[in-house]
Amino acid sequence: MPLTLRQQQVLDCLRQYAADFAQAPTLDVLCRRLGLRSRGSLHKHVQALIAEGLVEPLNGRHRGIHLVTQSTDENTLPLLGKIAAGRPIEALPQPDTIEVPPRLRTSRPCYVLQVTGDSMAEAGILDGDFVVIEQRETARNGEIVVALIRAEETTLKRIIQEPGRVTLIPANRGLLPVVYAPEEVAIQGVLVGQMRTYH
């Protein structure tokens, strides 16, 4: 059942209050914020929100109005597979997920790949590392990107885009930068985070 206008306002006010204070508000305080003079009226709206499952039921407890905790799995991202220079992304037989702390990702959609090979070793990206990739089709010069080359091979490289040409730069003394035509390279994402285990 959709919310009425006033119910929506109460919900917004609750969210605002939760952002401002650690403790849940009192009905009286909420009344003042909403310009009401009767707790009884507000209570009806709160009951409606409880019926909608948006607010935890407050069984007589003081300051018991708590928003329901939503999105428990906010910290997991899809682990798509392995990425190596010169081969397409090796997809996992079954889609897996991996926990990623919020600090290592952005607010935009992200996914995780496991690095194979040492072509970016001198940038501190080693074989076996997990890289967090923000899904994006454009990049700034100097960023490290997941690039699809000629629609057949995928690689993780630093990118420099100039008029008429795109250069992909490995971070390994044994490998040389390669120059492509702009239409040969499609950016699939940009490196935003990285994780490694030693055990």
Next chain:
Amino acid sequence: MPLTLRQQQVLDCLRQYAADFAQAPTLDVLCRRLGLRSRGSLHKHVQALIAEGLVEPLNGRHRGIHLVTQSTDENTLPLLGKIAAGRPIEALPQPDTIEVPPRLRTSRPCYVLQVTGDSMAEAGILDGDFVVIEQRETARNGEIVVALIRAEETTLKRIIQEPGRVTLIPANRGLLPVVYAPEEVAIQGVLVGQMRTYH
């Protein structure tokens, strides 16, 4: 069960007190800080905090109110400060925490440091990286450890322990391994995980 307004205030006051004094407070002292006149009233609040598992039970002992060791949140670890070659760990002004996915830590106690400097750059550990350290006094040869040298400087290096000598090996062409007497080097932890952000 969520805390009451007054219970939250008592908890805050306890944390404040723990930051100010080494000894736990007396009920009377807490009463004065909170503007109460009755120990009995305060005691009820403390009992509630014990029931919540936030405070260790104080069975008649004087000054027995001790905060329970934190980390109810399984995925956060203490962020102790910065580590650089040649200086003690630069502690944060206030203890902070950081989210760490379970894959990057071990089941034993761990903490997090932020790396300063490039002495381990060729091992893929760059300036600004966060390293997860397992609290441990011994290490296997070849592991990367947090080592306290002559009780005055702390450093992150690969370790080789042989009879009668300990060698700490940086991962940087510009730096050379240094050999110490075993009693000069105390291991404070072993590197088990690492995180980096690019944004």
Next chain:
DNA sequence: GTGGATCGTTCTCGATTCGTTCTCCTTCGG
């Protein structure tokens, strides 16, 4: 040790606040 002061614990009692329920009212649109 030992005694006294301090401290934690338990209890009762009162006061206030707060959630809850109820009735009655107004407004607005079909």
Next chain:
DNA sequence: CCGAAGGAGAACGAATCGAGAACGATCCAC
């Protein structure tokens, strides 16, 4: 006219909070 949405206000019971007294246990100085 009627029903839905919204509000005012009163009344009730429960939750919260505090004061104070009394009792035992603990701690400390001697």
